[in-house]
Structures are given as structure tokens and as C-alpha cells.
Amino acid sequence: MNINPRTPEAYKLFHDGILALCRAEQQGFRVDVEYIENKKNQLTRKIERLEQEFQDSDFYKHWQHTVKGKINIYSNQQLAHFLYDIKKIEPPKETVSGQGATDEDALKTLNIPVLNNLLTIRKLKKVKDTYLDAFAREQVNDYIHPFFNLHLVRTFRSSSDSPNFQNIPKRDEEVMKIVRRALFPRPDHQLIEVDFSGLEVRIAACYHKDPNMIRYIEDKTTDMHGDMAKQIFKIDNFSKSEHHVLRQAAKNGFVFPQFYGDYFVNCANNMACGWLKLPAGSWKKGQGIKIQDIYASDHMISKGLTSLSKFEKHVQEIEEDFWGNRFKDYAEWKERWYKLYKKYGYIDLVTGFRCSGVMSKNEVINTPVQGAAFHCLLWSFIEMDKRLTENKMDTKLIGQIHDSMILDVNPSELEEVQRMVRKITCEDLANTWQWINVPLDVEIETYEVNGNWTQKIEEDE
DNA sequence: GGAACTCGCCAC
């Protein structure tokens, strides 16, 4: 696939973008080297203890006997061979190359208690090797300087490396805290994070202009993910707080995957087994996670969804309704867009870039959205950088994660910075790019002065 | 001893 800017504005966006990202690199992100060293030692000891425990198990001893040469508990090849060839267990799923899978999902399904031990070891090693070691290795005088690249990603997004600033743990509470405890603002400063709300969904709407989607974006009393949760799980009296988990499952297991081009079989599996922790096959009372005070399986059974295959059929109907009724114009745009690509061999983004070359249907549909959404962030980043520099402010941009930017703020400038950010992202951007036909919004998260990247200041509303 | 691959897992 080839990419190139078709307009002077597109060229300038990347030219200015590189310079602004370069300044963020030079500024860097402060790390607590002493904490990192201590935590690494603590994790190493914990990992050694768990390794010892694992090696004392019968499972390990049996495994060891079957290995020619030296056993390595971190070799997935050895583990797969032992589980699926020696013990002749049926693999819950396979990898791309056809080997029995040994990822978390597969090992949990096997339901062998001692393997949970291995999963814990893996998790702790990941934290130590990928994050803490990388910070210690890359830091210079207590600052890491992650690179931000604009020339590597097929969809015109950015990437980051050395260390990668764009995959710092966030979802797993325990892991998130260990890693983010290491990241600080400059002395007597505070971190803030500016996040575009639902940016890709909104930018997609700029292409397809689906009225139902635009209503979901413009009318704050509506709730797309809530509506989908209601429909998917047949909830009579939906409440955002009570059915929080089901809403999350609908959002991350159905809505987003559908936008990326996934289909009902994967979505049903993902929601039932991944989110609700229900088994494949038919369901019995008392299975899966708890929703309020009832089990997921009890809820599903009470709605006539008594097995994964029944749920799959149900999700298929929902998918048909999703694209056939709810977001009909969006679906029609996808078809038109793909036809145009097949006719001309390229697609033009609203931001003035052209992509040509061999692309799959999903790529053709996702690229313009991901690309243009990131360009909104990049434009805001450049503008913010310009204003901070022009006004000789002490606040600095230090990083960016596709639809968010991170700043190291002098507390005396906090209010001004918040005003500037809101004006740039919610007003100036849409005034500059006329194709933006929906409101854009940001969420600003503020952290304690001298606080690390876990110490958020909770605002009262 | 390095390049290139697979696998698993972190982010959006």
C-alpha cells in the first residue's frame, strides 16, 4: 500500500507534526529510577518463588520427564507439545500456524490449577521485562525519551518505540499501578491527559453521515452502548450503573469489533466466554460472572438463551438489525466506499492523503477512519505545541497515544492550559477542517502535583 | 552471532 499527501495542507500536517513530536521527545517523561530498581528486585524475588512452587508440582515433574534436552517453562512450543501431544488433551484453539495455543485464554479453558501459577509468572515477567527493564535501559538522567514515528503505520496513525509510549498498561489494575508508579512529571509539576471522547466513531460519521449515529453523538441523553447491551442481553429495565459489565461487554465485544469488520460468531463467543466467563456448549445455573446478585448464566437462561449456539443465533439477528436498520446509511457507505476503491484502486482521506495498492475490504473501510481520527489529534498536538512555545510557557507536551495527549504542567498554568486545550480541540479544529460535521469533545484527567501517573485527582460533578 | 520467524500480550 502506498501513501502520499495530495494537498499542501496534508504535507504541512506531517511536516509540522514531526517537529512537534520531536520537541516532545526531547522534553521526555520523568521516571523514578530508584523505584524501578526496587520494584524490579521485588518482582524478581516473587517470580523466583513462583517458579519454585511451579517446579514442585507433579505437572512440572511429568513435563520434565518428557522433554528431551533442557526444559524451559517459558517455551510455548514445549508446553504445547506436552499438553497436546504427550497428555493428548484436545487444544481449545490453535495458533495461526496450527500449533495448539498456549495463551491465557487456552490455558484457563484447560482448567489445570497449576497453570494459573504459570500465568501469574508470565504476567509479572511481562511487567518486568517489557516495561520496568525498558524504562531503566532507556532513561538518561531520570528521563525517558520515547520516539514518535509518523512514517511507519499503514493507516497514517503514529507509532512509538524505545520505549513504546503507546502500550503502557491501563486495564489490569495491579499491573497498571506497578508500571505507572514509575512515571512522574518534572519536580513540582503535574501530569494531565487529554482524551478525545469516541473520536473514531465521530470521524467515521464525517464520512458516512448516518443520521442515527449522528443522533447518538449529538444527543447526550442517548447511549449507543447501553442500547446495544439492552438488545443483546434482553434487559428490561436497563440502568448504566447496574448493568455496567453488560454494557462494557456490548461495547468492547460487539460494537467496536463490528465497526472494525468482525462478525457475529466471534462477537458472540467474545461476549459469552470472554466477558461473561460462560463455557462453550449449553449453560447451567450458577455459571459465569455475577451481574448484581445473579449469575450470568441464570440471566441468559431466563431470557431463553440457554447455550452458546442459541446466543450466537441471537447475535446474528442483532448484527442484521445493526447494519440493516440501526446504521443503514453507515452500511451503505461501507459498500459505496469499497466499490470506489475497486474502481479506482485508491481511497482519499478527508485530510488530503491518498492510499493506493492492495488492501482488503476491512482495510479499505478502516483506514480512512483511523487515519483521519489520528490527524485530528496531530493537528491539536501541533497547535498546542505552537501556543505553549509562543507564550513561552513552562508546560510541555510529552507524549501522545492516537487520540490523547499527555502534558507535564506547571500548576500555575493549569487553568490556562485547560482552556487552551478545550478551545483548540473543541472549536479551532472544527473551524479549520470544514468536513468535521459532528461536535468533538475531550475529557481532561488531572494528576496530583508531584504525583505519579496513578494519582488522579477525582473531580466532583 | 545476527536476521527473521512465531507466539503471546500490552495499547488504541
Next chain:
DNA sequence: AAACGTGGCGAGTTCC
């Protein structure tokens, strides 16, 4: 008819 988009990175592994 087919079926999840974009990255980086570490460990293990294979090949040269």
C-alpha cells in the same frame, strides 16, 4: 462470500 483494524516488543526458535 467471508469474517477484527493498527502498532511495538520480549522470549523462544530456526536458519544462515
